[in-house]
Amino acid sequence: MCNQRRLRSRQGWTRLQVLAIGLGAILCSPALAQSVYHIGRAATPAEIKAWDIDVAPDGKNLPAGEGSVRRGAEVYLAKCAACHGKNGEGGIGDRLVGGAGTLATPHPVKTVGSYWQFATTLFDYIRRAMPLDAPQSLSDVDVYSVSGYVLYLNGLLPEDAVVGARTLTSLKMPNQDGFIGDTRPDVSVLACTHNCPRNPP
């Protein structure tokens, strides 16, 4: 019923159609779905928090806490090396290290070090998706640590570095300026949400 199709006769809406649509709208409301049909419920703040893990390039939404490159070496060996190689040279998983200066050659080697624009994205990606066989199983401290270790393997952090939100936001990646903006107008104009001009008829 909630999937009703709005059929329109040549003479316009019949009363029955209007009634059916009106009744459908009422019966399909979330409140009624919960109380009458016992399906669905509002997401709890804890559930929303668990989903809301995206980190922006500028570091917005990075969690508190700090790790270290040294700790990252242990995490990496235990949880990443099997797929990405002992030194990040690649295996079943992508190569994570090297490729500096190859992007503009006929054989570009795209790695975290040579290609990625922001170190904050590394945190987001690892926390969200890695290890491939157990995504989102690492603590934030371990994600900071192993992100730092991958950056260290690329020569972008020293061996004794402490790694937190500030480390990742202040690190300028080698290819940070290698991306060009999208100049199409619909890409840069923000969607209007209030007091919007009406569409032309």
Ligand code: HEC
């Ligand atoms: C079971 C194998 C496996 C394990 C374990 C694993 N990865 Fe991966 N990883 C992959 C695969 C496969 C991809 C490519 C995924 C894709 O392209 O969708 C990948 C992609 C990545 C990338 C993106 C590389 C790029 O340039 O696109 C990073 C970074 C990464 N992994 C880091 C890690 C870290 C850090 C760990 C340990 C915490 C880890 N991975 C554990 C298999 C693995």
